Structure formats: structure tokens, C-alpha cells
Amino acid sequence: MRKTYPSDLTREQFAMIRPLLERVRKKTHPRTLDVYDVFNGVLYVLKTGCQWSALPHDFPKYKTVHSYFMKWNEQKFVQRKKQPSILEQALKKISWRGPYLQWTQRQDKHGHR
Template identity: 60%
Template sequence: MRTPYPSDISREQFEAIRPLLENARKKTSPRRVDLYDVFCAVLYLLKSGCQWRMLPSEFPKWRTVHAYFSIWSEPRKDGSLLTQALKKNQVGAARVKQGRNDSPTLLIVDAQSVKNTDTAGQKGYDAGKKVSGIKRHIAVDTLGLPHAIAVTTAEVTDRSGALEALKGSHADLSRVLSVLADSGYTGQPFAQGVQACVGATVQIAKRSELHRFAVMPKRWIVERSFAWLEKCRRLWKNCERKLDTSLQFIQFAFLTLLLRRL
């Protein structure tokens, strides 16, 4: 038995996704490591922001942990195993638990520019926010749960990134009727793109003309979702060589958040 860490989830919570993760590869010999310990090791790295080689020795070897994370992140027909565990397992279950339909009718979209570290492999420059790095695009429901996520280099516009995220998840968004966005998404091309992708209309939430601080209705929800990600030090900056790795860590963070609510 290893020493538990504050970042760990309970074994009961992990059981909700264990069958899915166990089917990542066919077993040709008995597994020598506990998948629960592997999952908690990735979670420790995500929460603490340490390097793979700096994982505590009580966890399985870092190469083993990294290998399992790579397997869970592999692209598949229905998305990676982390994508399946998040969207098709936990997000729908969390909505049903709240008395909602498993698929939303309203989505709120936004983007977040994140600075790169020297180890990051891909980057762009966001001239509006003066940030050199990547950009995270998410679409959440009124509970703040993610239904579409995309990671691009920072020079990609918010509109293009949002369409990329929606296209990647359009099969699960058949009930969406409206997409709420800020003034950065204004324009007929974006509205037409959303209509063609998910068949929804676009609502633009405008700021107060009096130039005073005011909370825009429902717009704060997506900002709270970004704040949830900021609880993971690994996500404070982008240090990943590939954009897909950044995407998988974002999904891992949201997945853990939902598992803790079980």
C-alpha cells in the first residue's frame, strides 16, 4: 500500500471508468501494475505540475505511467478513451443526476489563450491578448460541463477554433438549439458555420453600453469552467510538445472533476 496523496480520487470513484480503461489493450499476460495507481499518478502530475521523471517513487515507474497515458490518449473511431470516459460516460451521467437530459439544448462557447514554456512544441501569437502560445476552445452547458473541446495555436481566431471544437463533437450535439458567445464571435460566417455544423442559432451577449462592470447572464458559466482547469498547475502554462497532449490533459482534468462528484 502506497501513501495516499491529496490529489488521489477514491477507488470507488475510479470504478466508474475502470472497465473502459482496462479495455485499452488485450491482456496477453497478467497486469503487473494497478490501474488505479497509474490513474492517480497522472492526476498527481496534473495537479502538481511536476515532470514525468519527478513522479514519486511510490507510484509505478514514470515510463509505465506515461505509456498508459499515451494509450488512453490514442485517437480512435469514437475518440480517445479519455474522450469517451468524459463525454459519453460522465458528462451525460452528471446531467441526468441533476434531472436534465443527457444532451443540452444550449451551449456557451469561449476561448482562453495560454502562454508556452520552452518545452512546448507548437505555438502561435495572439495579437489581441499579446500571448505567444496556444488557445483552448470549449463549449459548455449551463452546468459548466464540457461538450466540445479543441486546442489550437494562439493565432487561430476564436470563431475558427469554436467551429473546430463543434465539428469534432457534432454527433453528440443533435439537440443543441442555441450557442451563446461574446462579441468576439460576431459575424455571419460564424453563425452560418454553427448552423451547418449543429443546426443551432448564435446569440451574442453584449456588454453594457455604460462601460460599467456587470455579470453577463450565463456567460460567467464558461469562465468558471476555465477556473476549474486553473486548479491544475500543469495547465497554468502549456509545456506539451503536441497540441493533442494538451487536449487530453484538459479532458483528464474535467473527467477527474466529475469523478469527485460521484
């Protein structure tokens, strides 16, 4: 059992977005970790702005949380039109009020993400 953080969703809130988040993963073998804890790890980083490596140790490994973040945050294009990422859709569905654009809109001086 891990500690509860202010950025955590309730299990009921998470149930609304679980199908959305789980459709990203290839189902080649049984899942060994709880996606609820992974998503709350992402929310913790978004809310606190901490480095991935500073994620508290009671969350799944920070590299795992970051890997899921990268998958969920991928932008898709349909007929040259940018579609919201899975993460954007999930955050909208739960009415997320924390920072998020700093992660998606960050670009270097050459316009790259």
C-alpha cells in the same frame, strides 16, 4: 501501500471508469500492477504539472505511467470526425476539474502535437 495524494480518486470513483481504461490494454498476460495506481499517477502529473520523471516513487515507474497516459490519450477518428480519447471520457465521467487541455492542445509552431 502508497501515500494518498490530493489528486487521488477513491476506489469507488475509480470503479466507474475502470472498464473504460482497461479495454485499451491487450490481454496477452496477467496484469502485474494496479491500474488504479497508474491512473492516480496520471492525475498527479495533470494536477501538479510535474515532469514525468518527478513522479513520486510510490507510484508505478514513471515510464509505465507515461506509457498508459499515451495509450489512453490517443485520438480516434470515425468518419473523419475526432472522437474523445479514453482519457477524456474517463475525466469527464469522474467530473475532473483539474488541468487537462494543456496536455492535449499543446502544439508546436508548425501545428504538430
